[in-house]
Amino acid sequence: MLLQLEKITKRFGNLTANDQLDFTLAEGEVHALIGENGAGKSTLMRILYGEETPTSGRILLNGRELKLDSPKDAIAAGIGMVHQHFMLFPEFTVAENIVIGREPKAGLVFDRKAAAAEVKALSDKYGMPVDPWQTMGDCPVGIQQRVEILKVLGQGAKIVILDEPTGALTPLEVEWLLKAIKGLAQQGISFILISHKLQEVIHAADRITVLRDGRVTGVMEAKDTNEEELSRLMVGRELQRRNKQAVEPGEGILDVQNVTIQGGKGAKPLLDRVHFQVHAGEIVGIAGVSGNGQSELIQAIAGLRRIDQGRIMVNGTDVTNALPLQVRNAGLAHIPEDRYSWGSSKEESVADNGIMGHLPTHSRSGLLREGKIRETVSRFIDTFKVKTGSLETKAKHLSGGNMQKLIVAREMAHGTPFVIAAEPTRGVDIGAMEIIHEALLQRRREMGAVLLVSSELTEILQLSDRILVMFEGRIAGELTAQEATEERISILMAGGTIHEAG
Incomplete structure (x- = not known):
């Protein structure tokens, strides 16, 4: 050997x-x-x-x-x-x-x-x-x-x-x-x-x-x-099969209208007249090779990057070039694509990371309600099976997958009408994936709107009602769940046309 x-x-x-x-x-x-x-x-x-x-x-x-x-x-x-x-x-x-x-x-x-x-x-x-x-x-x-x-x-x-x-x-x-x-x-x-x-x-x-x-x-x-x-x-157990029940989509929750972000001098636009909607009771998947505008699109919607042209509406509110807090107040929860750069503070405790964004409901007269914070974050940990030594453990000591589960639990707990789920299961195991997917499907059943951005085609195909494929900052094609196959999506991801897929 x-x-x-x-x-x-x-x-x-x-x-x-x-x-x-x-x-x-x-x-x-x-x-x-x-x-x-x-x-x-x-x-x-x-x-x-x-x-x-x-x-x-x-x-x-x-x-x-x-x-x-x-x-x-x-x-x-x-x-x-x-x-x-x-x-x-x-x-x-x-x-x-x-x-x-x-x-x-x-x-x-x-x-x-x-x-x-x-x-x-x-x-x-x-x-x-x-x-x-x-x-x-x-x-x-x-x-x-x-x-x-x-x-x-x-x-x-x-x-x-x-x-x-x-x-x-x-x-x-x-x-x-x-x-x-x-x-x-x-x-x-x-x-x-x-x-x-x-x-x-x-x-x-x-x-x-x-x-x-x-x-x-x-x-x-x-x-x-x-x-x-x-x-x-x-x-250590049999995994449950997810039930993606039929849901009749409702009103438009996210409306992205001809959004453009210019590149550097002489370069192609990072986003080029991107236009789509996400409705209540719908999961819309965004597929594409990394670096084709997905990150810029997420950041533009969430208020983390300014756009040069176009308009973005969230739940009936114009949030074009608004501050992140203003977009959140309009009804956004955001599972970010990079859990460390955008989603957590590694040097702070599990409790502090778990309560981010929930502080207004966990304070009184400007003072934090420690007991309520512990109760809430403990519930997140139990529901999403986060493995941690204690609530005082620094976030940097959690495995990447457990950090991801904590962030998903925190964001889904906001109960907002719109969720951006960017690479929600990157680096997580199959058990954690099951929990996260069920949380997104539950939000869909509750008539929430979900924008799912993922490099995992299996995930896109399993969860999405519609799939948009990005290539070089543009929407290269749109497929319904019934039309979509890995082959068709892959051809669009490479800049081909759907006719080539047969």
Whole structure:
């Protein structure tokens, strides 16, 4: 066996993140590691990558015990990691990003031609085409990921940890990546694949290890399992099927009228005459490759970015270029696409984060009502199954998925007629996804209007009554739930026309 993690235990004070975990990896194997948020996956991989030291247990590579005190030690041992959020320099070229830290020199000067040649050879060897001279900031997400993988392979990695590798990719990019992983495995590279997407895991992996509450609940061959069994091992119960009842849409709640946001000098508009409505009792999905105007649209509606032309109405109130508080008062709740930049304060407590936006109803004569705050946030935690040590725990100590559940609970509790749900289940496990989806469907049943912006086509297809596809700042097409398929949406996302989909 190439790699063995034996009886790994990691404690943080009273919290046991990993409890006597065993994990093995063979040469040329793709081994998936799955589990709910907070199950211990990230901690285990941080230990393997030298970012954490285990409380007890040991790591064996080719039968010899490894001591990993830093990522530098891991890289030296042939272990590389591609993080969920890429660590690239957008102003550098592809070649410069790949050879950084081991740059070829011509005398004392960085030899760019040699770097480009090295990257071209690396790219050809592993069947991952890239343009060495292209500026990183101009590369689509799929190419950025290839660069990250080539970077760790160029460092000599024989074991590659992929953390949520398909989170921001289009369906075609996902298909390409999974084929590439299998091809690299045939060349002897071993992969540890961390993912919440069970269908992809079954398709890509040779073996699957399931974690729950820091312990292994199952290890199986991918060909011998299915999504239902994996879900049950992850969450400890059968998941409920969501009932998307028929609802007759009501009056228009969001009205976006020919909204335009100009780009820089000589650049295309960030938003180009975007026009649509969302009605009461309706979920409208926005699909598109990241960077095609979705973020600017959300920010414009929420009052976080000014528009140059057009008009935005929320619940009958003109909120064009209004302040965020004014938009909120008009009837908006906002689950933001970046839970840390826009949705929380990592240094504050779970209670403080949970009560954001609810303070007027939780204070008297300017003084906070601590008892009522604790009662409200505790209800959020119970309803959405947020795993936290206490209400005083700092938000930065929550896993990303648990932070997301807290934000969704907080925003849905406003009971507003309109909700922006931007990437509501990014980085959350299948159990949390079930809870969040049910909350959005419940708001729809209550005749609320939901604008769902997601890079997950499965999510868009499951929840949406209508789907708008964005491409280069425009609405490239609109599909009803009955018309929509992954193929049709993918063609529109790439700038094609729906006629090409058949």
